[in-house]
Amino acid sequence: MAPRLSLVVPIYNVERYLGECLDSIAAQTFEDFECVMVDDGSTDDGPVIAKAHAARDPRFRLVQQENKGLGAARNTGWRHLTPGTEYLAFVDSDDTLPPHAYELMIRTLDETGSDFAAGNAMRLRTTGLTPSHAHRRPFRETRLRTHVSELPALVTDRTAWNKVYRRSFFDAADIRYPEGILYEDAPVSVPHHFLAERVDVLADPIYHWRVREGGDLSITQKKTDPRGLIDRVRSMELVREWLIARPEPEFAVHLRAYDLNCLVEEIPMFFWSIPDGDRAYWEVYQRHVSRLLHAIGPDRLAALNPQLRLKYRLTLGDHMNRFIAVQRLHRVVRRTRQAAVRR
Numbered sequence: 001m002a003p004r005l006s007l008v009v010p011i012y013n014v015e016r017y018l019g020e021c022l023d024s025i026a027a028q029t030f031e032d033f034e035c036v037m038v039d040d041g042s043t044d045d046g047p048v049i050a051k052a053h054a055a056r057d058p059r060f061r062l063v064q065q066e067n068k069g070l071g072a073a074r075n076t077g078w079r080h081l082t083p084g085t086e087y088l089a090f091v092d093s094d095d096t097l098p099p100h101a102y103e104l105m106i107r108t109l110d111e112t113g114s115d116f117a118a119g120n121a122m123r124l125r126t127t128g129l130t131p132s133h134a135h136r137r138p139f140r141e142t143r144l145r146t147h148v149s150e151l152p153a154l155v156t157d158r159t160a161w162n163k164v165y166r167r168s169f170f171d172a173a174d175i176r177y178p179e180g181i182l183y184e185d186a187p188v189s190v191p192h193h194f195l196a197e198r199v200d201v202l203a204d205p206i207y208h209w210r211v212r213e214g215g216d217l218s219i220t221q222k223k224t225d226p227r228g229l230i231d232r233v234r235s236m237e238l239v240r241e242w243l244i245a246r247p248e249p250e251f252a253v254h255l256r257a258y259d260l261n262c263l264v265e266e267i268p269m270f271f272w273s274i275p276d277g278d279r280a281y282w283e284v285y286q287r288h289v290s291r292l293l294h295a296i297g298p299d300r301l302a303a304l305n306p307q308l309r310l311k312y313r314l315t316l317g318d319h320m321n322r323f324i325a326v327q328r329l330h331r332v333v334r335r336t337r338q339a340a341v342r343r
Contacts, residue, residue: 002084003059005033005102006167008077009091010070011050012040017094017210022053022060024096024208030103034085035060037093038077039069046093071177071184074160079177081167088167090160091280094210096124101206105164108200113171115196118154119162119206125213132209135162138201145198147193149254154193154201155261158186162207169196178238182231194243194254223273226284232270233288236262240295259296261306263312267292271311275328282320290316 007025011018025035037054039047039062047064054060063080065073066322074090081088087106105117120139121132148154160177162296175191177184193199216340243255270285277285293301293316307330314323 002082002086003032003057004085005030005087005089005093005106005164006081006085007033007035007089007095008074009035009037010040010073010077011037011093012048012067012070012073013042013044013046014048014093015042015046015049017042018049019045021091021093021096022049024099025091026053026057026060027099028097028102029099030106033059033102036077036080037062038073038080039064040069040073041065043105051199069179069181069184071181072179074177074184075179085167088165088170089163092161094132094212095161096208096210098206098208101256102164104202104204105200105206108144108202109164111165112198112200114145114166114198114200116163116165116192117200118157119202119204121159121162121207122205124208124210129205129208131205134159139203141201142203143201146201147196147199148193149257151201151251152261154199154258155190155194155258156265158189159209159210160185160189163189165192175242178235180233181236182228185337186235189240190239190258193257194251224277224281225342226281228283228289229270229281232266233292236266236292237295259300261302262292262296264331268308268311272329272331275324275331282324286315286318286320290318 009021009025014021022035022037025033037050039050047062050060050062054062059205063076065076068076077090078088087109089102092244101119105119108114109117118139121135122129123132135193138151138157145150146154170192173192173195175188178187239258240255243251245260267289270289274282274285293312298316301309304312311323311326314326
């Protein structure tokens with residue numbers, strides 16, 4: 001018989017963390033699972049660690065391929081699942097899970113019949129666990145059988161690994177992870193929120209999201225890497241393209257909601273790194289963000305607060321020196337206010 005839960009774990013040069021990740025999966029109180037590990041062309045001893053887990057625990061098995069990136073590795077894992085499993089989840093191989101994670105989410109899904117469950121996350125550092133700021137708003141409280149139209153903060157729930165999908169929903173949605181870009185989570189996670197009939201939102205932390213420290217930064221932690229900016233804009237564009245292609249009238253409403261979130265929450269994430277970048281980074285920001293702003297429609301800027309309107313107009317006008325001066329002043333003001341609050 002097929003196990004109830006399938007897990008996909010892409011692996012690429014994470015020997016430092018992989019054993020801890022796989023041990024946390026093996027220790028789950030929900031035991032009826034398979035774990036498909038996908039070695040994405042690792043050049044370290046990660047595959048050796050994966051093979052050792054597979055040798056001692058038949059629930060684990062390893063698939064190997066040439067390096068193609070995280071999105072492609074997840075898609076490969078999905079193609080190698082055992083037919084007939086009921087639930088599906090993804091785990092990044094440098095992270096860990098608390099022992100109760102899948103028991104909690106699957107028990108909830110069994111009770112509600114929702115299309116998927118999404119849970120809160122903690123940041124994992126060498127000093128311990130702290131709440132994930134990125135998950136704070138959507139997971140402030142548990143809400144069962146809800147939807148992004150009822151809980152708009154769910155549009156910020158972009159990560160792949162804090163979810164358990166009903167596999168029939170995931171397969172029928174027919175949305176695969178984009179290959180060859182960073183920030184490949186959102187073009188799958190965000191459309192799933194709009195496509196689902198009902199979603200279970202759990203305030204309980206079900207995932208430990210590692211912060212790589214010292215010189216071992218992940219590429220998405222390198223805040224002034226032009227590729228990261230280019231790919232994050234492309235990730236937003238992929239979500240927009242999917243929403244635009246849907247013929248149902250409600251998806252036009254969803255598009256406007258998503259665009260507003262891009263303007264007030266996601267694009268402004270770039271602002272804080274701009275003063276630390278070089279001229280090449282500024283040029284990449286101006287070109288790619290301007291393209292996205294034109295696609296959303298400059299008329300949407302009128303409803304934003306004055307600060308955002310100014311920064312977007314400077315971006316569209318290619319006045320980057322003025323933009324940087326404004327952003328540096330904003331930094332000073334914010335730090336002053338934070339210092340006042342701490343006192």
